[in-house]
Amino acid sequence: MSSPPVPYFSQWESPELVTAIVTGAMSAADDPRWAESGADSAREYEFWSWRVCGMACLRMLLAQRGQEVPPSVELAKECERFGGYVRHEHGVRGLIYAPFLSWVADRFGLDGDVRVDLGVPELRDLVAQGHPVVASVHQAIREPKSVSPGQGGHLVLVTAVTETGLVINNPSGLSSYSQEGAQVDDEDFARFYALRGMVFGANTA
Structure with missing residues (x-):
């Protein structure tokens, strides 16, 4: 029995614009599809879009299971109410695993x-x-052959293995080559990986 395919969701509504957004060539607030996130404004979307890698991973898990997939910012604000994100004067702390897992178990049966x-x-x-494993890696894993600035701080969904590496869906992957089904050699993955994450129940069809 094999797992169903894992649909891809970026943490930005326009995956094809991720390269421009993360390099600063454009503001996330200028994403023409921002309203699809459930945000109340383009500025609210911009604020959350940099922080919802965990919500993108959740959306992928829900889609794989054939469940309803709520918008990203709508999920983030609900997750915040349950303690998965904590606001502070400089931004947001989170994703905090324990309250997040309690919330998704109650809300989605995950x-x-x-x-x-x-x-x-x-x-x-x-x-x-x-x-499926939601793993904590450094965001620079979008360029897996680059020098890693550290480990952790960003979440990706590990969906499969190859003979020499892992297959990931990266919510902040660059357009065209490091988003859906990106293959990363084990040794490269290890340089970005913080040795922690969340393991979900097997989903077979």
Whole structure:
């Protein structure tokens, strides 16, 4: 039994504009599809769009299961009400795994566990067994052959394994080559990976 395909969602409503947004060539507020996020304004969309990698991963999991997929900012604001995000004077703290997992279990019936010290070999085994893993990596993984500035701070959905690496759906992947089904060698993934994440129940069809 194999897992159903995993649809892709970017943390920006226009995936083809991600390169321009993350390089600063355009503002996220100028995304012509911003209203599809559920935000009340383009500025609210801009604020959340940089912070909703976890909501994009959640949307992918929901879509894979054939469930309704709410808009990203709508999800983020609901998640905030349940403690998954915490506002502070400089922005937002989160995604905070424990309250997030409690919320998605109650709201969507998704069962997940927080994992720390989750090495790449064990992560590979879990994914090969059909468990989607939301992994904490540095956002620079969108260029996996680049020098890693650190580990963690960004979430990607690990969907499959290859002989030498992992297949990820990256919510902030660059247009055309590092978004959906991006293949990253194990050794490259390890340079960006913070050895923590959330493991969800296997979904087979």
